[in-house]
Amino acid sequence: MNQAALALKITATEADTDVTLEARIAAACARVAPLWPLKHFVAVNPFLGFTGQRFAATAATFERVVRARILMPRAFYRHALAEGRIDDAAMAQALALHPDAGLDIDSLKQALRSDAPAGAPPAVVATVAEVLDGLAEGDRYVSLVAFMIDEISAFCASYFDEGQANWPNPTRRLRPYAAWRTLAIYDRNPEVMGIRGFRTSVAALPTDPIEAIGVILDRLGIPDRAIEDYLVRALFDLGWSAYARYVGWSAELEGRRDDTLLELLAIRLAWGFALFEARTDDAFRTAWARAMEQAAKLPVDHCLDETPELAVDVVLQEAYEIVFRRNLIARLLANRGSAAQSGRMDRPAVQAAFCIDVRSEIFRRALETLSPEVETIGFAGFFGFPIEYVPIGHLRGGAQCPVLLKPAFIVCEEVKDAEPFEEAEVLGQRLLRRRVAKAWKSFKVSAVSSFSFVETAGLGFAAKIATDSAGVTRPVPSPVSDGLDSDVAARVGPRLAPGKLKGRSTGFTDSQAVDMAEAVLKAMSLTGPFARLVLLTGHGSTTVNNPHASGLDCGACGGHTGEANARVAAAILNDSQVRDGLRARGIDIPADCWFVGALHDTTTDDVKLFDEEDLPAQLADDLARLKLRLADAAHLARLERRALLGVGDAADADAAIKARSKDWSQVRPEWGLAGNAAFIAAPRSVTRGLDLSGRAFLHSYIHEQDRDHRVLELIMTAPLVVASWINLQYYGSTVNNAAFGSGNKMLHNIVGQLGVLEGNAGDLRVGLPWQSVHDGSRFVHEPVRLNVFIAAPETAMDDVLRRHAGICDLVTNGWIMLHSLGGRGPVIRRCVRPGIWAASSSE
Structure with missing residues (x-):
């Protein structure tokens, strides 16, 4: 082979490698669910990137890769069994759904008598931070992992800030990786904290984030089959990944591409690489080599037979939901023949x-x-x-x-009905009030005036503080009023x-x-x-x-x-x-x-x-x-x-x-959507008179008026998907608030006007506060996946599922439970997959 041909072959191989790496990075980034900022915070399914695989497999993936649990503690199911919210019939049906678990009712009850063993199963692939944690025996300060997260979070807070900071980050004009790298090569904090050669390690990395990721993966020796898992784990180490995913999501809606999440991944890996480079001792190098050997041996699939303790809890979660679903279906069937179903009025008042x-x-x-x-x-x-x-x-x-x-x-x-000069006057009033409020706030928080302001003007706020604390007045004006007088607002x-x-x-x-x-x-x-x-x-x-x-x-x-x-x-x-x-x-x-x-x-x-x-x-x-x-x-x-x-x-x-x-x-002005468990699209006569305790999304739908089933398609692909996002956000914030929630509301501090920290430092928190799902003594939200009931022909729903892979994944992989209310008989049927419907009693 001549030199030109050899060079061409090498170039082609490198190009293929680059494409493969970019595909793996894209796949890892797609696993992250977006986090909307506080000004328009909306519920998001934290498992959004995993709906293409079954719920049980995702539970295993999260334990082995993300190192997070998505099921309740064993004690929760034990208590549910004692209260009758799990029974033998439900356990038998749940076991039938998971024959690979290798369990029967007796072994399930035996496992219920004690808590699951502490600790997670072996990781598919460990991060540098995790190996350091192991060597430090869990001491987060000795391992420097907490310091790493704090430093990345502080950079993100200043880089993404939307007006909270008085001094903006000087590198915001650059892309995230370039901005961080510009600052990091002058930052002595890591070296003061014992990370030797940090600036040198960062400076030696390529300026292109994808190339930097490739170099880091190669230098760390990540096995080929474990690369995507390693990237996923690194992304899930940071709550800021969710906000970066939101930035990309917003760009996609506008037809643009945004690589903010990819660049944040490069920053996270660069930090891990710097930690790796700083540790040359035999203990760490031996532990790292052992972790990489383990990563190379583990199978790609994450099945229940590999994790017997997890299998127990998956089956128990299924049984818990089966009892809830059975009771709800019984009530819906009973209401069908009740007097409440009076049909549509000739002309309602x-x-x-x-x-x-x-x-x-x-x-x-x-x-x-x-x-x-x-x-x-x-x-x-x-x-x-x-x-x-x-x-x-x-x-x-x-x-x-x-x-x-x-x-x-x-x-x-x-x-x-205003003349132009009148509208201009209202506009002027509103702008003036905004400017005055902004100037007043800037004065109060400025470094020069803050102490003198409190000394001289503090007592002037005594009456307002007293009335606000007593609930007589509102501490701040309603955000929707924007300073308009009531006569103008009307x-x-x-x-x-x-x-x-x-x-x-x-x-x-x-x-x-x-x-x-x-x-x-x-x-x-x-x-x-x-x-x-x-x-x-x-x-x-x-x-x-x-x-x-x-x-x-x-x-x-x-x-x-x-x-x-x-x-x-x-x-x-x-x-x-x-x-x-x-x-x-x-x-x-x-x-x-x-x-x-x-x-x-x-x-x-x-x-x-x-x-x-x-x-x-x-x-x-x-x-x-x-x-x-x-x-x-x-x-x-x-x-x-x-x-x-x-x-x-x-x-x-x-x-x-x-x-x-x-x-x-x-901390609990209201309970929001806590308790949500069902979505019902049907004529109101199906549910009128039925006390659903504020736990059901109710969408009016009369399929006889929807001959081409376009309304059905709209319901299944829009409001139903949004309801599933809400349901799974509450589910995640309940089963594992540390991973999928935002922790204790009383400790929250707003960062960048984007999200919250729990305390004065640390990572960006995602999801709902603990107080949104727990009242201090018990859970107010039950961790139940959404039960969907639609009064429409099953064939019409099958057609929608076949045309829309996203909603089909939710149904066939067990993220929502779709049922038909189309028939008039005493049976409500559940969709197993398009074209396959089973009586609800058989699950």
Whole structure:
């Protein structure tokens, strides 16, 4: 072979190696679930990158690779058995699902008598940090692992900061790896802490992050079959990986590529490499060589027969969920024949659409209990309008739609019926107040004035501190008011007409408005008859001193309240030209029907109506009656919620629950979506009159009106997926809050306005606080995977599953349990995989 041919072959081999490495890096990065920042914090499935494999296999992968458990402690299942929440029949069904576990009921009960052995099974591949931990016998300070995480976290906090830091990171103009490397080669902290040659090791690495990763993997001697596992483990060592994944996710929605997560991986590996280079002693080198030998021998598959103790807990988790599912199915079947199923009313007095959020179930049931003539509807709280809502004085707004979607329209806030000079005056007031508030805050926290400010002005805040602490006043203004006076705020509304905002098109054209109105009404199964008043009720939460406040708002609205979407939807559906267009398409909204936008405060259960001044005069009495109905329903809902909130006296329930929204010491202003366990898409008659205890997402769906099954496809690929994200986030934060949650809420400190640290240092925390799933003595959220029930033909659902691999993976791999409610018999069937449905009793 001549020299040219040899050079060509070598070049081709190197290119193949580079492609393989990039593919492995991409696969590892895809395992990480994104973390949305606090300003629009939304629930995310922490196992998002693992839904392509079965739940049980993922449990093994997490124990062996990520070194994290995704099941409850053995004592939890032992207690459930004693309480009857696990029984022999359920254990037998669970064992049938996992024949590879090699267990029977007797051995399962025997294992239940004691806790699982301490410690995880051998790692598929150890990191440098893990080997150092082992040599230090768990002393996190001696091993320097905690120091490494602190240092990487401090860099990320300054690099990704969104305005919290007074002194910005000087390298932010660079990409993350280049920025870190620029600082690291001058940073003496690691060497002061005993990491010899840290700067030299970093400086010797390639400037390209992919090349750096390749060099590090080669120098560490990671076995070829263990490379992806090693990369996954390194990524899961850092909570900041989740935020970096969010940055990439947002770029993908805009059609861009972003390698922030890849570059953070290079930073993490470079730190591990520097630790490796600093340890030349025989003890470490021997331990590392032994770890690499182990990594080369272990099989690729992570099966239950390799981890017998894990197999026990997987089967017990299945049995626990089987009992829950059995009881829920029995209640659904019993309700089928009850008197509550009265069919759809000829013309209800009021129709009230609420978000499918589980908290709406309590309010809907209360409203129907007190007012049987009212028909309630469940639909995703963005009401089918994927908008970016821009408040007055802003050039950008927030995405008011599920994070799976990109806003299709920009809607701007304006002052209704105002002359240009009046709107300019409101805008000026708002901008002035923002500037004054910003200047005041800067003065209070500046290095020069902070101490003198407290000395001279501190006593002036005594009265406010006292009233805020007593719950008489609110410590901070409502984030949605933005400093507007109440008389001006009442006149503020959305601008729907097409226009321009810094070169971006805003509003809706006439044809777009009609198209969206038709799609929304059909998706809600609301094509007639129409009541005189139709309430479109978004939801939000009122809390103070709560970094995760947006997580209690509407996930369907991207972590914002649903006010903007409800008002936009109502305005469009009340438009006479839109109604003419709908009438031409077979949807006739009567002239005496009016849509009203509203907002349900899930902390207080108050419902606020918007744009009342636009209501036709002939409907004034209807509106007055509606307000009374809503007030009575709110009281009944508060009475139901009080026990879980620890409000003992029913007479004081209204005042006590409302006070929680103003209490800056309250770690549980409400329970959010804790307890969520079911998603039901069916006519309301299927669940009306059934007490689901605020644990079910309720989506209205009448399949007879959905002949082409497009609405079914929309439900299964959008709201159902979002509900699964919520369910699995609560699941993860319950089974292992240290890995998938954000720890103790009382210790949280906001970092970069992006997320929280638990304490004054450490890693970015993901997921929900411990107080969101536990009341101090018991779990409020049950770790149960989502049970989905859809009243639709099984063949139609099969078609959707075959067309959408993502939702098919959720079903076939056991991340959600899909059931059909389409038949009229006494059997509810569960989907095993597309085309295969089994009676629920046989699991």
